[in-house]
Amino acid sequence: MTENGIGAAVRRKEDHRFITGQGQYTDDINRPNQLYAHIIRSPLPHARIRGIELKAALDMPGVVAVLTGKDMVDDGIGGLPCGWGVNNKDGSPMTEPGHPPLAADTVRYVGDQVAVVLADKRSIARDAAELVDIDYEELPAAASLSAASAEAAPAVWEEAPDNVCFDWEIGDAAATDEAFASAAHVSSIDIVNSRLIPNAIEPRVAIGEYDSGRDEYTLYTTSQNPHVIRMLMGAFVLSIPEHKLRIIAPDVGGGFGSKICHYAEEAIVTWASKRVNRPVKWTADRSESFMSDAHGRDHISHAELALSKDGDFLGLRVRTKANLGAYLSTFGPAVPTYLYATLLAGTYKTPAIYCEVKGMFTHSVPVDSYRGAGRPEACYLLERLVDRAARETGIDPLEIRRRNFIPRDGFPYQTPVLLEYDSGDYHACLDKCLELADYKGFEKRRAESAERGKLRGVGLSTYIEACGIAPSNVAGALGARAGLYESGTIRVNPTGSVTVLTGSHSHGQGHETTFAQLVTEALGVDFDNVDVVHGDTGKIPFGMGTYGSRSLAVGGMALMAALEKIKTKSRKIAAHLLEASEDDVEFVDGQLRVAGTDRTVSFGDVALAAYVPHNYPLDVLEPGLDETAFYDPKNWTFPAGCHICEVEIDPDTGVVEIDRFTAADDFGRIINPMIVEGQVHGGLTQGIGQALYEQCVYDDSGQLLTGSYMDYCMPKADNLPNFEVTTNTTLCTHNVLGVKGCGEAGTIGSTPAVINAVVDALSELGVNDVPIPATPERVWDAIRTAAHNRAVSA
Amino acid sequence: MSITVSFTLNGEPVSAEVDNHTLLVEMIRDQLGRTGTHIGCDTSQCGACVIHVDGRSVKSCTMLAVQAEGADVGTIEGVALNGKLHPMQEAFREYHGLQCGFCTPGMIMSALDLVQQNPDPSEQEIRQWLVGNLCRCTGYQNIVRAVRAGAQAMRS
Secondary structure (H helix, E strand, O other), rough: OOOOOOOOOOOOOHHHHHHHHOOEEEEHOOOOOOOOOOEEOOOHHHHEEEEOHHHHHEEEEOOOEEEEHHHHHHHHOOOOOOOOOOEEEOOOOOOOOOOOOOOOOOEOOOOOOEEEEEOOHHHHHEEEEEEEEEEEEEOOOOHHHHHOOOOOOOOOOEEEEOOOEEEEEEEEEEEEHHHHOOOOOEEEEEEEEEEEEOOOOOOOEEEEEEEOOOOOOHHHEEOOOOHHHHHHHHHHHHOOOOEEEEEEOOOOOOOOOOOOOOHHHHHHHHHHHHHOOOOEEEEHHHHHHHHHHHHHEEEEEEEEEOOOOOOOOOEEEEEEEEEEOHHHHOOOHOOOOOOOOOOOOOOEEOOOOEEEEEEOOOOOOOOOOOOOOHHHHHHHHHHHHHHHHHHHOOOHHHHHHHHOOHHHHHOEEEEEEEOOOOOOOOHHHHHHHHHHHHHHHHHHHHHHHHOOEEEEEEEEEEEEOOEEEOHHHHHOOOOEEEOOOEEEEEEEEOOOEEEEOOOOOOOOOOHHHHHHHHHHHOOOOOHHHEEEEOOEEEOOOOOOOOOOOHHHHHHHHHHHHHHHHHHHHHHHHHHHHOOHHHHEEEOOEEEEEEOOOOOOOEHHHHHHHHOOOOOOOOOOOOOOOEEEEOOOOOOOOOOOEEEEEEEEOOOOOOEEEEEOOOOOOEEEOOHHHHHHHHHHHHHHHHHHHHHOOOOOOOOOEEEEEOOOOOOOOOHHHHHHHOOEEEEEOOOOOOOOOEEEOOOOOOHHHHHHHHHHHHHHHHHOOOOOOOOOOOHHHHHHHHHHHHHHHHHHHH | EEEEEEEEEEEEEEEEEEEEOOEEEHHHHHOOOOOOOOOOOOOOOOOOEEEEEOEEEEEEEEEEEHHOOOOOOHHHOOOOOOOOOOOOHHHHOOOOOOOOOOHHHHHHHHHHHHHHHHOOOOHHHHHHHHHHOOOOOOHHHHHHHHHHHHHHHHHO
């Protein structure tokens, strides 16, 4: 390992600009002569637009234009496309209604875009919006899964009168039925996976700029994947050829999946900038974020686990309804299907699995990826169910898991639900986590808590994650409408420094550091002489961006492939300079050396020779040292691990306090342990947020009740523990570094660990379920209800 | 109505024409071009906009620009002196107290006020102090470590 190479906890390159206030986020950008856009959003969940009166707003000084859905229709603007098509059980395609960026005749959720006001100042645009008179004919609405599934529920779309977008299945129903027929015991559970709002602290921003002289557009936007936005918006919405459209996503203040989607506002400002021939800037305020950023999760499921008399899992049957919102977001249909049900094997060798998923339209914000995206939903369901089965059969929760784990020598393991796991050691993660958590000391701590009148519980979960959806052709056969590779360029500059161009996008993950470590390790170039560029389609080759914990496992491997090309070419150049055979030249500490001799040339001299090719094999080799690779993985990667949570509950108030939280994760090879640990901390916090604090709530009329930080409870510094985290590594078998990915794992395993701990703490009172979030009110209610039931039955 | 507001920003006199409803954070970002102070919410919860006014931390989205007339205002851009990072900034970097960096200026400004009032804060005191600063990336653990380390460095 070199000092700043693979495995070193290198301090981050990007930090200097952030800690000194010199980051450049999209809202920090202002373009000359720009206008400010204010989006007028529907205050109603479902209504027909009978008319829009603009005159008073247009008369206001400083207002330049007010544009509506009708203007978009007149300009031939297309709908926001969906990037993943899912088929029904009978093979027919899902119902795929249009998604106009500005609604022209009907609004379908509170927050749906209706018009945009363009003015010289933000405050004028906002004030003028108040003067736009929209005549709505209010229609009945159904914002929740239960309301949209009810008989005679209002239909979000005429073409889906029962609100079902798709009715999808995976697995072998007959084999699963057989497993249940032979079961000694069946455990079942009803699970509500609550709806969440991602809440990156940077609100979304979009600035559109049209250059009429060149007929070119630039969009500055808060995106995790600028090339994807360019492709979707250019090809499907605005009909702008890609060479005329540049997308810049500079420093982005967190994404967590919510900045993957192609949003209406991106298209609106880009289109409007040409209409008025001035740059147009839109900045969401937080209230808009709550009602327009894609939401996450929101499932209702019934699941059953068939067990043998010894506690072996024989079969798993799951029925899920998933809320898709009013429109299909960019990857909305993929999340509750291919990113959810394919993970239902978890870490277990359950031989038969069958899952049906109904994707439902509702009058709510579109639902899409939120950290984990489908995988937390699968893990929460499975790990709650396994714990329940343990309790019902009297088998220890550790024992039931160990008995059913895919064994160490069981890899590669083909699950009954599509995926083939390449590597893992679930026993080792569990054992390591138990030790770090001092699991053996739990009963002593429980007794101490009891002395203080508190209820202590311990819960665990073991999880599997699938990162880096791949390969592209398989994903395409499953409905993906995009490739799932990544690009990487290693540009060695004439004096030997290196510029890295990556199609991945960093919005907190520290790619500028991690990717530089790969280069330092491979070429021996000083860490400070490597810079990473991302987020600008004008600078980097076409890339797919960052989501699904793919950046290192896919983007990093593209860079490794490009580095290999650089090394190969460098050896050729060095062989020429050293008058040796190429096969004899090796890389050693930033030098190229003829093996077994002291004849060397520095990498810097090789670079100079490549760009000043005076002494250079020009007859057989091109000048320059600049290589690009596209990498399409052979398989997903499969991080896994174990999380253990200990809670203490005050039975008088229902307040749950997390006293200890321990994670042992297998991420494959780790490039920067400091960054990985930070990713785990953040992931755990978001999973704990779902378990105890966060929930998006619509009322029965379809109004969003949790529309601000006063109503949506974000985890804060004083309601979290210090996490104990460790890793146990097995290498991925199908990429050159053996890396797996770490971005979402914390969110996946933590929610069930917390709730299993809460249920454990309350089990002596007869409680066997607590909904998420387990707020004090709900915990208190569960305690009282159990006491009541005990009294009634006594 | 347009009003001229003047104050000292990071030791330099500044002045700008603002509307009477202009928020201090808007004046700092839009008129004075210091974009290190961020806006993350519209209800004074997130703390991304924390700055110092007359030596105390305030949420600059919760003050009107006109209220800062004549004040001594400090933002993240003024924390490093002559190109040398402040120990609190160093600590955030050293302890990986930031990821996307968006909440970071507010966190640092808030932490500096804490340490000014309590030079040796306990972990619990730091956690309680920071409830008005939301971070979605870090889970706060490394922020708390950074603030403790920054406080220690400031004492020595």
